[in-house]
Amino acid sequence: MTAYEKPEVAMNDIESLLRSQLGPGAVEITPMDGGNMSNVYSFRIADQGFVVKFSDLDGAYATDQFVSNLLSGHDIPFPRCLASGQFGLLNYIIMERMQGHNLSECSMEEQEQQLPELFRLLTNLANVDIRSTNGYGWIGSDGNGAYGSWRDFVAAAYAEDQTGTFWENWHDLFQTTFLERDIFEEVYNRLMSWLTYNESNRSFVHGDFHQWNVLSDGTRITGIIDGNCMYGDPVVDLAVLDRHMPWMGMIETYENYLAKENIVIPYLRERLIGAYYYKGLDGLRFYAKMGWKDAYDETRAFLLNLKSY
Incomplete structure (x- = not known):
């Protein structure tokens, strides 16, 4: 492939x-x-x-x-x-077109100064009123999620049959690229074990919340773009942000923000592990399909070493 x-x-x-x-x-x-x-x-x-x-x-x-x-x-x-x-x-x-440039183009100091606003936006995204909708997973044109539960969505996302989607015939990657079946199955089994902590949470999820999809003028956030939008655990967005900006000490900084704002997120660390496995597994097959070996190897190592906090 x-x-x-x-x-x-x-x-x-x-x-x-x-x-x-x-x-x-x-x-x-x-x-x-x-x-x-x-x-x-x-x-x-x-x-x-x-x-x-x-x-x-x-x-x-x-x-x-x-x-x-x-x-x-x-x-x-x-x-x-x-x-x-x-x-x-x-x-x-x-x-x-939203004003500003990619947050990734800001200096490290500018990115760090804007973390509180990023966290505020994560809160706002998670608090969007979705009571008129139902379902989990990808949001359809009717505004509803395609699956009855988060577990059903995850299982479908990694099923072999993906006819008519970007992932059609994706199992060919095991033969044609560096995607390793034994590693993929190991991470998938861990994911299905940990998502117990994620599956009871249903909010709006951007799905691709990182510094290339966040715009800034250097001092404030001016736009959010290009989501893989779904209904599920909003901690997924925090996991994506952390994996794209690991040098920021994102999780500890976020927990300090929550404490300051008197916001309680039950089982945050456990839900993060499930979110890391969910997004990381998708990353493995995506990097393999795109031929991005360095990104694949880095994600592979992170996931295999991710057992608990």
């Missing part, structure tokens, strides 16, 4: 799409870095900035409009969706 390649889009096709959806006036159409699953372009109309994304994956962007509406009014800087749909064989979405 070869590494996933994002679809190519001709500039005249992009111009045609933007003209049909937003009228004339789109200028400075520029490809953007990042986006493992999408080709992303920025553009301007008058003095406003926007982005358009393209993907050839089935169902791409189906829930983005719902999530954008869901997060509005919760003091969460998430981009507004203007249009989405099919463009030839591709899916597209047009959203407003």
Whole structure:
């Protein structure tokens, strides 16, 4: 199995799409870095900035409009969706462009100074009102989760049959890449044991909350983008943040924040272990598919050494 390649889009096709959806006036159409699953372009109309994304994956962007509406009014800087749909064989979405640059571009000192605001946003995301929805796992276009329980979702996420998704035929990775079946199965068994602590918690989860999906102006957080949004244990977002910024002493700093704000999260450390296994296992097969051996080896070592705090 070869590494996933994002679809190519001709500039005249992009111009045609933007003209049909937003009228004339789109200028400075520029490809953007990042986006493992999408080709992303920025553009301007008058003095406003926007982005358009393209993907050839089935169902791409189906829930983005719902999530954008869901997060509005919760003091969460998430981009507004203007249009989405099919463009030839591709899916597209047009959203407003949030101000700022990736948090990863800030100095270490600037990143550390913004940790309290990151933690506040984690709290706001977890407190979004989802009482009108049901289910766990990936959020569908109807706003509901696809599974009856977190355990069912995790089992389905790592099942062999993933027809019609990014992970179709993913078991081929055991033969065609450096993905090791015995290591994968060991981590999966640990995951299924520890998720007992996670499965009773149901909140909104961004699913990819790290410094490349958080925007900043250097002193404050200006935007959150590109979620793999789901319903489940919000501690998943904390685990992602910690694994992408391990030099920050994230968990201890977060616990100090909780104490200062008088926020109690039951079984935080135990839930973190389940979240690490869940995200880490997905990381192993993703890094294998993309051919990122160093990231695979680092994640493999972390997971195998993760037994308890």
